[in-house]
Amino acid sequence: MQTIRLALIGFGNVGQGLTEIIADRNDNFAKQFGLKFQIVAVSDIYWGSVYDPDGLDPVRLLGAIQKGEKLATIQAAEYGWDATTTIEQSGADALAEVSFTDLKTGEPAAGFVRAALKQRMNVVTSNKGPIALHYPELSRLAAENSVQIGFEGTVMSGTPVLRMGSEILKAAGVNRIQGILNGTTNYILSRMEDGTSYADALAEAQDKGYAEADPTGDVEGFDAAGKVVILSNLLMGTEIGMDDIERSGITHLTPEDIRNAKIDDRRWKLIGAVEKDGEKVTASVQPVPLPVSHPLATIGGATNAVTFSTDLLGDITLAGPGAGRRETGYALIADLIAIYNKA
Ligand code: HSE
Secondary structure, three states: OEEEEEEEEOOOHHHHHHHHHHHHHHHHHHHHHOEEEEEEEEEEOOOEEEEOOOOOOHHHHHHHHHOOOOHHHOOOOEEOOOHHHHHHHOOOOEEEEOOOOOOOOOOOHHHHHHHHHHOOOEEEEOOHHHHHHHHHHHHHHHHHOOOOEEOHHHOOOOOOHHHHHHHHOHHHOEEEEEEEOOHHHHHHHHHHHOOOOHHHHHHHHHHOOOOOOOOHHHHOOHHHHHHHHHHHHHHOOOOOOHHHEEEOOOOOOOHHHHHHHHHOOEEEEEEEEEEEEOOEEEEEEEEEEEEOOOHHHHOOOOEEEEEEEEOOOEEEEEEEEOOOHHHHHHHHHHHHHHHHHOO
């Protein structure tokens, strides 16, 4: 049995989702993979920080939050470490970087990832900022330090779109990727079709934990654009950035636009796309009134879907959850298992 000592930077929805999965499934993981996950440190800007070399009880960590209490209320060896101290002092084998996303600079998360890689910790993250903005540098740093960085959760949460694209479809030659990459906007558009107002639908998406801390990133298309950058650079060998995406969000769509599309047998979907023609790369995020017969038009609610167009296999579509605490927590577990199962 191998014990994997984890440090978590961030204890919001995703950090808590990961902790729930560990609390519920650690025995299964031990039987299935011979791996046991032990959380030794959690550092969160709001909930506070705890460290214990003998491991923190995941049920107690979650219990404190459920009661609205800070993490300092649970039994631990050390309290109050900031993110950097946690990375440097916890002696963890792996860092789960799940702090807030910033798609302008990728910081401070990218700095935490760099520090962990330099400490020879493996890193798993669902944070789009560091990966969309600094992936070449971070993957080089991981290789230099003989560790790995897993980021399946940055696109479509636990739905294995990156693994499918980078491992299973790699040889098939991916020439175009199109998808519904943001759960919040797809949820809002689906609810507006049912007659719910934009404001109520957004509030519901926030309640359900789909939306970013600042939902502007969702509704203006920045979140989907970050995912297009990640998909394109990882799966199509490009080196594009956020500024290379032609982007518009859903805020200008009116209830009337939605009703008119319905009359026309169409549905508005926020579509992220990237296409490569020789050296020319075209990437965009924009609302498109798809005919209801289109495979992506059938995807409702917070579900995401991606269609890969390939040279050898034609089109392959993968649909599944694109957001949510457990769904994204699962991506981190899947990355950890992929790293340690072959070690
Ligand atoms: N806010 C994002 C969404 C979360 O709604 O899809 C997952 O990146």
